[in-house]
Amino acid sequence: MSSGFSKPSTLDGIKRLAKNIKRERNIPHHLALDTAAVEAGYQNIRHAQEQLQARIAQGFKVFLTAYWAAGRAEAGRETLSIQLPKPLGDIIARHQFTAARNLGWFHLESADHLERRIDLNSQATARDVLLTAARTLHFMAATGLRPATTQKQERPMRVFDGLPGRDHQSYWFDGDTGAWVFLDEPYPHVDVEQRRAWAQQRDIRIVSAKWDGLHNPGSAVPYVFCVDETLADRLPGQLERLQASGERGWDGESASYFSQFVGPARQASGAPRRPRPMPAPRGVARNGALPYGGRGAGQSSLWRPAKRMSLETHLTIGPLLYALDHESFPGPQRRTIGRVRSTLDDWLQLEYPGDEMSSEQFNEAYYGKYREPIVARAAQLDAIRSIATKLRDGYPSCGPRDKLISLLANVETRLGKSASGKPL
Template identity: 40%
Template sequence: MSTTLDVSPSTIDGIKRKAKSIGRKTQVSHLMALDIAAQQSGYDNFHHARRALQRGLDGPPLHSIFISAYWRDTSTKPASAGLEVLKIRLPRPLMLFLTKHQCSYARNLQGFFVEYSDHLELRVNTDTQDRAKERLIKAAIALQFIEATGLRPATNQFQRSAMKRANELPSTDHASKWVSEVAGSWLVLDEPYKHVTEGPDLARREAWVASSNLHWARLDWNGLYNPGEAVPHVLSNDANLLSRVVGAVERLSDSALKVAGQWCFHTDSYYGQYVSPARKVEGKKRKPRPGTTYRSSTNAVEFQWRPGFPTRQRPSQEMSMKNHRALGNALQRLHVSNIPQSAYQKLMRVQSELEDWMYAEYTNEKRKKMDLNAYYGRADVQGYAGVVNVLKAIQRIRSILLESYLDCKPLRDQLKNLDAAHVCVKK
């Protein structure tokens, strides 16, 4: 049996939002709508609700969490850049409700990583200061949601497959998938825009839930995806989990994350690195930000830098264009040969990497000698017939690489891909 929960708000902000909804539907005055919304939450009137909820503000000590993001704006003249740091406070320390592994799977936390026990960092650049602040605010709201609900983002195929049927919910949009500590219990946060919350779309959604043996509720909360614009709903296979999460979420407000009604931002130098209080206390030094320093490697040179990403390296030697053509021809033929998907993926990595090496080797005046179709774009390419010929082609590629380059880590990485493809084909 499916369940649709009509949950009453349990915060001042929630009561105010409910009152606006009541006012639109009934045409009563705003003051009367505030009293009605408060009474639906169990209070005598709005004045009673405000006094009772404000008295409850005094609670256990909160824990500071810092979230940072770099930004570089090339639209300004001259270009401007900086590092934004947002401080929030939550009932539990960061590491008690979010692991390093889970972080990048959560809505609004993609691209962030747990830099220290009290610090999340977005390593890659955002393109403006406002965009950096937007990313930090959304990350803060996501942390608040995770801490309050006890939910964890689904991180593997087994967890996602358990809630596969939720994908069939009509007009589902911007859905994020979550699991609880109870084995087998899951929840989907569905955040469509307003047009699906009324008329035929709403009727289809309600009918689907009624026939699915699942449970759902519309939340009186701003949501994660596009706070205040999308309309959050929750869908679950566990009525108890749904009820608990709805209660927890209805008590949330972004005002709890602010100081004196304002987001607590601090702007620092783009060329610096934020060191959180916990890291300072423990005296742990930070490693340089990836993509911002030069690192040497035997027989290899760096050829691509991007802040926030590991620097890419290639062999320091230059391969002849004859050998590039030979490698490209073999890899393009393997591309259209009948080989296992696992081998195909390994070989495509080699093909892409070698083309990048070629462009890095043949720069400026040397570019005139380069064959732009060496690795991609040849017409009438025929695949290799049979496993034996495929294996010989892989071995030939390996031999040319060893003849052309001295031993180095980037070369060894590509040889590993070739060896893995060889094993997959041979099985």
């Protein structure tokens, strides 16, 4: 495809692709439109217009569900249905939910159903969370923007780390062109002129539109930044039409806490839906491991070895992980090291509660006393092997232990390839 991005799913997207095709291939505009329509999956531009207009007229129903519990006395399920101009999968991909403002806690239960698995503390909160999630879906449907999920997509927006008064930010890109949009939603106390001057110095446009935003509409003030001229010219009209459509009040379904909503897509698939995850009973060992972490409905347990590792071994491993977790360590591998470090810090506190460990010993372990970074590749590999050996000797064989050792083995493999001159 000429654009290099996902195929257009709207008439506006097809028209934008046609402009690129016309310029790249030097063909008449009507032929470029037909070519763009074919690349989008239609017979020609007329067929695309007929199909997309019919879809918009019909709309696509999407369902959003949240559970709530106020102590033991009251609990329930709330489900809201909304109409979108295109299928949910054409608006946001499964892997993008965690990066989208107001959608991060939702799980794609089926093609037309989003479910927030973890309980909220009241019916009013559950309803507000669903309406807020709906606001984000309508925003994406109206603008064609998607949440940025990769370093490549976010990299151009790192400049906003220095934006004066930066608050409640979210990162977006246009689904057709890849052009970025930075959305910042501070409260009104920020210095507007200072922010305008900051953007002007960097040739960044602030899109002016009568729109209340995604975060706390009516209180926070949305600032939409971008550098792409076409996108900057297009967004005001889209956002103002979105604002004019209004935001409805609650008109969803309230049901029993123990009921599970099954939408049309799930019914059509014929596959039974999975129940919500629940934490395992505390203190009951399974296959040499004990559960810990979340206690509420909708949360799966984390697991740790049932038998603790010696405090001395923790105090040996901790400084090594600290010394590996630094800026010059390769990014993906550093994140894995950080994950191992954080996990062992949790286990340490659970294994040695109260006065079984002094504050001095705790500070000597994973996050306290400063450690000089290990920067030589051979020394890094030696440290990783040493940590894995100490974990293998310090804990009995069980799933949680073996998972950490596997993570370290992957880091060792990737670093070994880098040391031999092969790309990571």
